[in-house]
Amino acid sequence: MVNIEIDGKQVSVPKGCTILDGARENGVYIPHFCYHKKLSIAANCRMCLVQVEKAPKPLPACATPVMDGMKIYTNSEQANTAQKGVMEFLLINHPLDCPICDQGGECQLQDLAVGYGASGSRYQEAKRVVENKNLGPLISTDMTRCIHCTRCVRFGQEIAGIMELGMAGRGEHAEILSFVGKTIDSELSGNVIDLCPVGALVSKPFRYSARTWELSRRKSISPHCGLGSNLVVQVKQNQVMRVLPRDNEEINECWLSDKDRFAYEGLNSEDRLTQPMIKRDGHWVACDWQQALEFAANGLNGAKQKYSAQAIGALASPHSTMEELYLLQKLMRAIGSGNIDHRLRQSDFRADTQLQGIPWLGTDIADISVLKSVLVIGSTLRKDHPLIAQRLRQAAKDGMQLNVVNPIDDDLLTNVANKTIVAPHGLAMALAEILKAAIEIKGAERTAELNQMIEAVGVLNTTNIAIASSLIDNEPSAIYLGNLAQHHPDYSSIHLLAGAIAQITGASFGFLGEAANNVGAYLVGATPTFSALSTSQLSGLNAAQMLGASDQGNEKCQAFILMNVEPEYDAYNSQQALKTIKSAEFVVSMSAYKGNATDYTDVLLPIAPFTETSGTYINTEGRVQSFNGVATPMGETRPAWKVIRVLANMLKLEGFDHDTPEQVRAEIFKDGSDIGNHLNNDLKSFDIQINENHAESIQRIGEVPIYRADPIVRRAESLQMTHDAAAPRAWMSSELLQRLDINAGDNVSVKQGDGTVQLEAACDEKLPANSVRIACAHPNTIALGAMFGEISVEKL
Amino acid sequence: MKEYPLTLLNGVDSSNPDNWRLRSYEAREGYAALKKILSKRITPEEIIEEVKKSALRGRGGAGFPTGLKWSFMPKNYDGDKYIVCNSDEGEPGTFKDRDIMHFNPHLLIEGMIIAAYAMGVKAGYNYIHGEIWATYERMEEAVDEARAAGYLGDNILGSSFSFNLYNHHGYGAYICGEETALLESIEGKKGQPRFKPPFPANYGLYGKPTTINNTETFASVPWLIRNGGEAYLNLGKPNNGGTKIFSVSGHVNKPGNYEIPMGTPFAELLELAGGMRGGRKLKGCIPGGSSMPVLPGDIMMEADMDYDSIAKAGSMLGSGAVIIMDDTTCMVRALERLAYFYFEESCGQCTPCREGTGWLYRIVNRIEHGKGRPEDLDLLDNIADNIQGRTICALGDAAAMPVRAMIQHFRDEFTYHIEHKKCMV
């Protein structure tokens, strides 16, 4: 700490901090534009000029380090003249038409001009006009307003990891743009809208739809990924108009992914289900809640009587709230069925009975920033976890070594220390190699259990040795399993191996949670086998079994309750899932959307999305975040917790008399239990077989595209126009293309199981041999089957 | 005519096409200073001491003491360090570095090698002004010659000292003469100056400790090592050691480069340059390149050509570019052209310079075109005041100072333009 004087006040501030930071900590505001706490210092706007004793000229507070004994005047005549002078310069070429500017009311320039601007303009010359740019569907430009602070450029270079915007030209001709004709495709692009202190970069979907003072701002939590980003949701006349980040250093910092920011458009979709509907004699009719719920209760009762309670299954989206999931499992178990699951995209459940606790991140999210080595296994990291990727990027800048084991060599826009790119079926073997290397480096005791895991390993490859030593030599280190690993057909082995590597290397170990509430779903027992706080221990079928994946006839369900689930998009094997659901006797769907549900359900119950209900998400680090609804439910929509409660009442089940979600919450946490006690990634040991598995056949790598992951985002129109939402293609290496005698751009027929689709072939050298990357969760590919497995590709 | 001692252009014969070559350079004591250092095992500290003693001041514009600058380079630093020669010479009126490189390239190379030795540096870059392609090619050839002869590369002349030198070609941006813009430019970016601190001595090229000197500064080193710092100092005046090349342009009979000792009267320099063209009267002179304040002829005729004397006269010696204007010159037009230059060359990074230079230019342009207003002169002065000292780099000052000096010294002429909507000359 050093002692300085600001405006006559003695204060002590951290050594080496800037005048601006020091002043800020002591409640002294210094005007600024280019400075941003998360970006490098540019010192280009010059708005923060202050007087420093003994300095011959005013100094930029944002860039000048404090020195012991420094006397700073932020309000002296010298400082004021300098600041006013800069404000005048900023305004001479800036349009003064705030009333028609989208930033009006939340513009830093407008705000500061009031305090630091002159009343009349001495500038009598022509104003500069700058051409607008098309940056894509999310960001709209009004470039004449730009004040050249370069925050947007620095954001790309430093935070998003890719420079998509630059400042071309020089002097007065300097302008912010993307490379000729290119759009901004970063999954974090929307943050530049917040960063832009003026109205030069504004939200395209929001543009001209409301003035800021008409909006009420309400707190919420993002439902889209495991991070649980904190949101401000802005509402006008009961409609969500815009979503902004709410600062939380421990989670999303001041950022939002584009998915979190723009998915709200899906809330206002035409496809919203606003009235209960039932299928009567093959015809869909709208009805009231009483009728619909009776219909549902009768259907379920009928199925129970005809088959048994165990023939009924419930599939719930992991994006549902904890309260909804809790009540749903309670209802199921009260009916007498343990068939409940939220893991629709998981395919390998062998480890289910070996779980020691709830799979979670294994550390706090914020801890990622201080890691020195990381191994990410099976993850489309940037797209599945945009802000975790961002944290890793910043950590890598500070010297963290990023190691990757993945089937796809996607550009992570950061330094990758070591990477092993293997076809999906080689993933477990690669991990076994890393494990063996770690054992050898550490000289660890080879227990029978470890020996079993590494017995098939042959000669170690140097990359895998390097990964093992990276984890061992750099503390703290961590291992994370991504979505792809969790969906993988050999997930259990991957889980076991990764855990063993963590144990040997001393790394922490965890999962990058796929959905908003995986941890919450486990906690409240929305799984057939594992339960922490569920009411009964009754176990049952997992998602794959319910959907008939095992082909053992009687294992699948005859009746379903779906909660926020679109099986064709949300299941591991869409082909199989649809077939089973369609052939089921009775299907109740609770959903915010109509979608294709009329094709395969019998009753549709409109339930509220996260903005229209109160609820709780537990994010991937195990943080409990409750939120309130920000708007009243649309049409006849009801919160799902209420719907389940009434349905349970109709089914005459005991213990469903909650009047508020708070009561549900109180029931879940009845002993004030600390959920930390339930978080545990360990497995009881079990037999696995790791083989050198040479699949000669062509294998699919199917992953969920970023904007297809949940029902809301699938309906967000602007996101659907982005590059990331482009229609799936059959991606493969040039070698495979050649072998199949296909040219990139050709139409091909892709066959998997009973399904065939036509796609365009495309070349991607970042893929391993014999692998074709074909996205799932898209209308064009739902006819295919499992996300992984054998497929055939033929030229048309 | 008087004979002046030469440290830079000694033995240079621009009419002889081979005079620049290594062999010719060696014949005029070339590389003797380097050989002396290596054979006598003179230590880096001793060299820096010698340079300090010589009172050699940077020839690039700011006149910063070179020995002192060299002593800022961190010692015992493991990792790369760099020296960079600033041959970007874009300051209007200046063309001395071109001639040093074109006609005496090995002098610069030797100077840089010695500097590298003194600062423990293994690699250097010479950033050459974009428009002088032939000179760049010659420098490339000269560097090849020096490398082939063992003056550059590993284990120079059999010693344990290694140094490599590379030429980097500019492509037309005045701002790259500013030392941190120049570093950015070498790094393959736009030439936008960096905010200082950190200074290049700590965070320079590729983030490594770096010393930047002007071409002429480096080229002054071999002589002063051969003859000693004291001898160099004695060529000039205390605090203003040695000789310097002045580039004389404008209304003189023989524009060109003239090397004279520091402290030589301006009148002598004018005489060397053949006197005023057509015997006309000296109206004004910019003594240090276009960024420096103009001085009226009578003040100039009394001044001596060294840093301190010119500062006392109210301007700056800058890069030593002497722009001579006779009494036919319209000062409004002169200023308009300069204001346009700074407007065009502003890098656009910081607000006062980006916005202010255009404003200044437009007002002067208006006055020149008979559309001036009575309040314009005070407005110009105030805008210049709002730019000066508020920018990231000194280009802002360079744009502001000429405006203020022109209005200060030739206010009547500007007023006449505004009132009569035409020129008085």
Place this chain on the structure above:
Amino acid sequence: MLSTESLEKIDREIAKYPVEQKQSAVMSALAIAQTEKGWLANETMDFVAEYLGMQPIAVYEVATFYNMYNLEPVGKYKLTVCTNLPCALSGGNEAAAYLKQKLGIGFNQTTSDGQFTLQEGECMGACGDSPVLLVNNTRMCSFMSNEMIDEMLEELRK
């Protein structure tokens, strides 16, 4: 995209800088590309970006920052006349006016036969030789009186 000869030249420039600093060669790479192609089309900049492992926009920033890059096609000969103050004091403007008259074009225009483009330049560091002009960024012509300009144009037209 670029000839092997140009690529060799670029490789020589890359070798001047530390291995991890390839980007340092972007200015010369663009200059070399421009010499081969006459101007810098988007594809050319894209290619240079790829070759040096840079983002295209970063290359574009450089190409638009420095004066001597041609972002649009120019004539076979680009003539740049210095009109900065020192030159203006010694005939720079007159030389520019004479060129305009002889070529029948203004600044930033190209003759209809595609032979000449005329540009106004800033200080070329040759103020003592005024009037000066630069042909295709590389050849500096000094003391350009009207007669010398005539001679030069004739020589270039051949």
